[in-house]
Amino acid sequence: GQNIDQPTEMTATEGAIVQINCTYQTSGFNGLFWYQQHAGEAPTFLSYNVLDGLEEKGRFSSFLSRSKGYSYLLLKELQMKDSASYLCAVPTSGTYKYIFGTGTRLKVLA
Amino acid sequence: GAGVSQSPSNKVTEKGKDVELRCDPISGHTALYWYRQSLGQGLEFLIYFQGNSAPDKSGLPSDRFSAERTGGSVSTLTIQRTQQEDSAVYLCASSLFSTAGLAGGSRTDTQYFGPGTRLTVL
Numbered sequence: 001g002q003n004i005d006q007p008t009e010m011t012a013t014e015g016a017i018v019q020i021n022c023t024y025q026t027s028g029f030n031g032l033f034w035y036q037q038h039a040g041e042a043p044t045f046l047s048y049n050v051l052d053g054l055e056e057k058g059r060f061s062s063f064l065s066r067s068k069g070y071s072y073l074l075l076k077e078l079q080m081k082d083s084a085s086y087l088c089a090v091p092t093s094g095t096y097k098y099i100f101g102t103g104t105r106l107k108v109l110a
Numbered sequence: 111g112a113g114v115s116q117s118p119s120n121k122v123t124e125k126g127k128d129v130e131l132r133c134d135p136i137s138g139h140t141a142l143y144w145y146r147q148s149l150g151q152g153l154e155f156l157i158y159f160q161g162n163s164a165p166d167k168s169g170l171p172s173d174r175f176s177a178e179r180t181g182g183s184v185s186t187l188t189i190q191r192t193q194q195e196d197s198a199v200y201l202c203a204s205s206l207f208s209t210a211g212l213a214g215g216s217r218t219d220t221q222y223f224g225p226g227t228r229l230t231v232l
Binding site for chain 2: 031033035041042043044045048050087091095096097098099100101102103
């Protein structure tokens with residue numbers, strides 16, 4: 001079947017680094033998306049990984065290993081505004097839809 | 111340019127009533143998705159439209175739910191005889207198109223979400 005696992009909740013301190021993991025089982029897979037969702041708001045696009053390895057974009061980096069079915073989002077120099085849920089999403093095989101993880105709720109403390 | 115818009119932003123209805131939720135996708139986006147999100151939960155896929163292809167209705171939870179997309183643009187999600195368990199935020203998203211099933215996904219599959227409709231069934 002197709003499944004995505006993410007930790008439910010994480011807590012980190014302002015200025016620190018945090019890594020949010022995502023493991024998935026799917027086939028016919030080309031790339032993985034990360035979205036950020038602030039409480040009460042809609043998800044917004046963060047990153048897309050199609051190649052194995054680390055992609056850096058400012059304070060946020062995303063890593064993908066397709067052979068291991070594993071991705072992580074790395075957030076550096078955490079700010080209070082980074083408190084949000086982070087969802088990973090992968091395409092399903094044989095359909096045009098994406099499945100989303102349940103999201104990791106990140107709390108950044110002062 | 112304009113993003114995805116949804117209306118109404120909030121809807122309170124009585125159990126047993128029908129409701130219609132509207133989504134205006136980004137102009138030129140051929141793919142449109144409806145999701146449901148209950149408090150503290152992830153996104154539950156409901157239905158997907160792409161161009162003139164037959165929609166993927168595999169996520170609709172019951173036959174009380176239906177959706178249409180007119181002229182490849184605006185979409186309406188209808189819930190008949192609402193139940194309390196239908197209370198949730200209904201999110202609409204559009205993307206340029208979706209290559210998920212055909213080519214395993216691409217950056218053009220990036221979904222842009224509307225602000226959602228918060229539905230409360232009393």
